[in-house]
Amino acid sequence: MSECGIQIKFWGVRGSIPAPISSEAIGNKIIRAIGVAFEEGLSPRSTEAQIRAWVDGTLLSYQRGTIGGNTTCVEVLCDDQLIILDMGTGLRCLGVGLMSQTIQNKGLQGVILQSHVHWDHIQGYPFWPQLHMPRTIFKNEFQFFGGKEWDKSLEEVLRGQMDAPVFPVNHREVEATGLQMYFDSVYDGKVITLPGKRGDIRILCRKLNHPQETYGYRIEYAGESMAFCTDHEPYPALDRKLLELANGVDIFITECQYSKDEYSGHGGKIQKIGWGHSYPEYIAEVVDETHPKLVVTTHHDPASDDERVVQIASQIINKAGSVVIPGYEGLVLKCSEA
Numbered sequence: 001m002s003e004c005g006i007q008i009k010f011w012g013v014r015g016s017i018p019a020p021i022s023s024e025a026i027g028n029k030i031i032r033a034i035g036v037a038f039e040e041g042l043s044p045r046s047t048e049a050q051i052r053a054w055v056d057g058t059l060l061s062y063q064r065g066t067i068g069g070n071t072t073c074v075e076v077l078c079d080d081q082l083i084i085l086d087m088g089t090g091l092r093c094l095g096v097g098l099m100s101q102t103i104q105n106k107g108l109q110g111v112i113l114q115s116h117v118h119w120d121h122i123q124g125y126p127f128w129p130q131l132h133m134p135r136t137i138f139k140n141e142f143q144f145f146g147g148k149e150w151d152k153s154l155e156e157v158l159r160g161q162m163d164a165p166v167f168p169v170n171h172r173e174v175e176a177t178g179l180q181m182y183f184d185s186v187y188d189g190k191v192i193t194l195p196g197k198r199g200d201i202r203i204l205c206r207k208l209n210h211p212q213e214t215y216g217y218r219i220e221y222a223g224e225s226m227a228f229c230t231d232h233e234p235y236p237a238l239d240r241k242l243l244e245l246a247n248g249v250d251i252f253i254t255e256c257q258y259s260k261d262e263y264s265g266h267g268g269k270i271q272k273i274g275w276g277h278s279y280p281e282y283i284a285e286v287v288d289e290t291h292p293k294l295v296v297t298t299h300h301d302p303a304s305d306d307e308r309v310v311q312i313a314s315q316i317i318n319k320a321g322s323v324v325i326p327g328y329e330g331l332v333l334k335c336s337e338a
């Protein structure tokens with residue numbers, strides 16, 4: 001594999017529960033796109049090739065497609081070292097996306113860093129195709145990192161998702177015939193070191209403000225850095241651990257699920273303080289303190305349509321000069337280009 005440095009791909013960006021786009025929302029996108037296309041010179045007589053060129057060249061990915069409905073899963077490559085951040089329903093898509101590579105190389109190896117085990121961060125696991133590939137042919141081998149103080153270990157939680165009668169394949173079958181798994185724990189302040197092609201990969205684990213023991217991760221490799229911080233909120237002040245994770249990184253992936261009004265319950269809304277999620281003004285404060293080059297929002301509220309997700313990201317108005325974009329399925333970023 002080429003030397004890509006730290007490269008990130010988003011496979012699931014939704015929080016709480018999968019939220020597929022509605023037919024009505026697709027219809028609205030088509031109507032808006034046709035309106036703009038006619039203004040910009042396309043006509044009913046334009047050829048399919050002309051229309052395709054206009055769509056690809058003019059509309060942003062989430063304007064011609066969607067932000068996406070799968071829950072949290074992010075692929076990180078540090079050159080050839082694969083790291084998976086959370087196993088939401090996006091994990092199934094990640095597995096499909098890496099299938100030709102898996103078949104060609106007769107297996108896939110990597111590390112999974114789990115923020116916590118709320119459903120929206122684990123539900124892709126039973127449907128991960130690499131989990132079910134026969135060991136006699138493929139060497140799919142992963143090291144899982146999860147919290148120490150959960151009522152159940154990560155291993156128990158993953159097994160539990162596949163206990164009869166809620167899933168047709170029992171986890172014992174997978175352990176006997178499929179993925180090779182190794183489990184390790186994280187704690188606040190732990191540093192994980194992995195061997196990389198151009199030196200060590202350093203991963204700092206810090207505990208975040210959330211109703212369950214939840215970790216954010218800072219990954220440093222070959223002079224580049226990123227932070228992955230989903231499911232956190234102010235309690236009520238700036239969280240120093242969050243600042244440590246985000247400080248000066250090339251790419252800061254952060255949740256920003258609600259608007260400030262939704263979070264605080266203004267205007268007759270249900271108050272969401274204590275639910276473990278953030279709002280743009282708080283993220284802006286964090287950005288002002290830490291100066292990441294690029295901020296990518298994730299864990300979008302399932303009640304937010306694509307326009308709302310874009311709007312919430314645009315409300316992270318910071319003095320640090322950091323660029324802010326909404327995360328969407330299929331988005332690929334390199335730290336070297338942030």
Ligand SMILES: [Zn+2]
Nearest residue numbers: 015016120231
């Ligand atoms: Zn979540």
Ligand SMILES: [Zn+2]
Nearest residue numbers: 118210231276
């Ligand atoms: Zn959570």
